[in-house]
């Protein structure tokens with residue numbers, strides 16, 4: 001007879017992806033805080049550093065030289081992601097360290113990514129949190145698109161708002177481009193719509209929809225609209241210092257709805273926490289973050305509103 005715990009651990013884990021385009025907005029900090037907030041409730045959690053260029057989560061968690069990294073999985077030294085998980089000082093939280101070496105492997109990387117994604121999806125844990133790198137590369141966008149909780153981190157600065165919107169826009173076009181990968185003529189229209197100055201004057205998804213409807217029929221146009229409907233970004237404004245800072249996410253929500261027909265959710269703000277800034281400059285591991293941290297409290301509020309943890 002299987003126990004409740006065994007049944008639970010055989011279920012697929014809930015996957016979170018923490019992205020946002022711009023560097024330095026706090027994707028890694030937010031990933032660690034979410035992971036700690038979940039692990040603190042005794043749920044088995046794995047944090048994965050998918051930043052293939054600038055892996056640094058291990059340093060933030062006080063691990064100097066990772067003994068195993070994603071590279072060991074990709075190069076088949078280990079068979080599963082579970083084999084390369086490293087325990088951390090935080091109970092119930094393990095880490096999969098990133099590996100810059102993967103960058104040097106040839107770029108289609110799609111097969112590698114699929115392999116990583118499949119092994120992540122079969123981890124015998126409750127939650128997996130993917131810390132995405134900066135930018136809008138296919139690596140980043142593809143991980144974002146598989147998540148149950150696709151989180152976009154931004155800060156209240158206008159440049160970060162622009163970047164977060166651009167990130168969502170790029171996920172939309174990546175999704176459309178994957179949906180139409182076998183149809184060259186459709187791919188051509190989608191690529192052209194991505195260019196803000198395109199000659200067909202496609203400025204919004206509705207314009208693209210009309211163009212596709214005319215050229216390929218309503219069924220295909222509706223299929224693309226349906227594909228967009230599956231993208232549901234969740235917005236977190238990090239390093240907030242003022243109550244009005246949550247306007248940043250509201251702007252993105254409105255603009256993404258208007259131009260891309262994407263429905264996003266605002267998850268609220270994480271406060272700027274001097275403790276965290278100090279810990280990072282002094283290289284103090286996050287496991288020593290006190291329960292009184294205001295940023296951790298903000299994250300716990302978000303988790304409880306999402307009903308991931310109860311308070």
Ligand SMILES: Nc1ncnc2c1ncn2[C@@H]1O[C@H](COP(=O)(O)OP(=O)(O)OP(=O)(O)O)[C@@H](O)[C@H]1O
Nearest residue numbers: 023024025026027028029134271272273277280295
């Ligand atoms: N809530 C916060 N309170 C105080 N400081 C913060 C907070 N979040 C992030 N920071 C500061 O911002 C810096 C950048 O954060 P982080 O490394 O998480 O960004 P990132 O988006 O992961 O960057 P990259 O794209 O380079 O990976 C941190 O070193 C820290 O000093």
Ligand SMILES: [Mg+2]
Nearest residue numbers: 027028051133
């Ligand atoms: Mg980072």
